[in-house]
Amino acid sequence: MEFTIEKLVRENIRRMTPYSSARHEFAGEAAIFLDANENSIDSPVHLVVTGKDSSLQLNRYPDPLQHELKEKISRVKGVPAENIFLGNGSDEAIDLLFRIFCTPGKDNVIIFPPTYGMYEVCAEINDIEVKKVPLLSNFQINLEALEQTIDQNTRLIFICSPNNPTGNSMNREDVETILNNFDGLVIVDEAYINYARQRSFIPELTEYPNLVILQTFSKAWGLAGLRLGMAFAGLPVIEYMNKVKYPYNISTATQQLALAALEMVPTVNNWIQATEEQKSRLQKELGALSFTQHIYPSDANFLLVKMKEAKKVYDYLSQKGIVVRDRSRVKLCEDCLRITIGTIEENNQLTDALKNYPA
Numbered sequence: 324m325e326f327t328i329e330k331l332v333r334e335n336i337r338r339m340t341p342y343s344s345a346r347h348e349f350a351g352e353a354a355i356f357l358d359a360n361e362n363s364i365d366s367p368v369h370l371v372v373t374g375k376d377s378s379l380q381l382n383r384y385p386d387p388l389q390h391e392l393k394e395k396i397s398r399v400k401g402v403p404a405e406n407i408f409l410g411n412g413s414d415e416a417i418d419l420l421f422r423i424f425c426t427p428g429k430d431n432v433i434i435f436p437p438t439y440g441m442y443e444v445c446a447e448i449n450d451i452e453v454k455k456v457p458l459l460s461n462f463q464i465n466l467e468a469l470e471q472t473i474d475q476n477t478r479l480i481f482i483c484s485p486n487n488p489t490g491n492s493m494n495r496e497d498v499e500t501i502l503n504n505f506d507g508l509v510i511v512d513e514a515y516i517n518y519a520r521q522r523s524f525i526p527e528l529t530e531y532p533n534l535v536i537l538q539t540f541s542k543a544w545g546l547a548g549l550r551l552g553m554a555f556a557g558l559p560v561i562e563y564m565n566k567v568k569y570p571y572n573i574s575t576a577t578q579q580l581a582l583a584a585l586e587m588v589p590t591v592n593n594w595i596q597a598t599e600e601q602k603s604r605l606q607k608e609l610g611a612l613s614f615t616q617h618i619y620p621s622d623a624n625f626l627l628v629k630m631k632e633a634k635k636v637y638d639y640l641s642q643k644g645i646v647v648r649d650r651s652r653v654k655l656c657e658d659c660l661r662i663t664i665g666t667i668e669e670n671n672q673l674t675d676a677l678k679n680y681p682a
């Protein structure tokens with residue numbers, strides 16, 4: 324299967340000239356910056372990041388390509404900095420892939436429902452057809468149905484692994500089969516990879532020019548409020564993402580806070596461990612409830628739980644002030660609730676409430 328990026332990129336994107344910022348055009352070392360119409364005096368707020376002696380300089384525009392942060396992510400993830408794109412959450416990367424590679428009203432993408440909702444939302448916003456190939460009853464990819472569905476206008480295939488809301492990882496060989504046989508982009512969304520037994524596809528990046536891996540600071544890293552997502556891909560894909568993104572898409576505050584977070588790898592690993600322990604505990608306690616019908620195996624920080632009349636359980640929990648995700652009307656997830664693993668105390672309250680549920 325031959326992968327040629329120029330055949331994949333939208334005509335208008337291929338031809339356009341990207342925005343060139345003041346800092347883009349000047350390459351040397353300077354002491355006085357009078358090129359970007361910033362307020363040279365000061366910024367009205369000062370943020371001191373843990374481990375930094377000085378406060379952030381917010382009156383200046385941020386580094387458009389986030390060099391320092393990418394160097395650090397590169398060391399943590401084992402991906403060359405030039406193969407990293409950073410966005411305002413993974414959602415920015417997802418949206419950019421549509422805008423770069425899919426022509427509205429003409430091209431289509433493939434998703435495997437039940438899965439993460441943003442792929443379809445982004446497709447609709449961009450007027451791109453979504454072809455759905457439902458997962459098999461074991462929540463794995465239906466390769467035969469996929470083969471029937473791909474056509475000459477299929478540009479992107481989204482594989483969420485571990486998958487939200489089903490919690491399982493996709494069979495590695497199936498993902499490789501798709502990577503080997505599809506000449507569009509294969510996006511492997513690894514938002515929950517830190518909780519998975521399966522390893523990341525990062526080592527495969529050098530082998531597959533059509534592979535895009537998404538990861539995020541929103542889950543295991545504990546920074547959902549910061550809005551920082553990562554995409555890892557071959558240079559041609561990353562270059563187009565940089566060409567189309569907003570010039571200053573990641574704020575100075577976000578860059579500095581993420582740099583500080585990346586010093587905390589051992590703490591994050593402890594949290595992952597603690598979450599795994601609480602997951603095992605919830606599997607046991609929820610499994611013992613008379614109205615629990617099935618708990619699906621989970622490679623993520625949530626459990627998909629099939630319960631007798633799940634909607635009623637959902638309403639009962641809501642009324643106790645505990646909100647879980649009702650997936651009971653989602654195909655293949657009938658009567659299922661998706662429950663995020665909480666803190667010990669939150670999980671105590673959840674299990675106490677459920678033990679008192681009048682089943």
Ligand SMILES: *Cc1c(COP(=O)(O)O)cnc(C)c1O
Pocket residue numbers: 411412413414415439483487512514538539540541542547551552
């Ligand atoms: C939570 C989640 C994300 C994260 O999105 P951000 O925009 O980075 O917060 C991405 N993909 C999946 C499947 C998720 O569940």
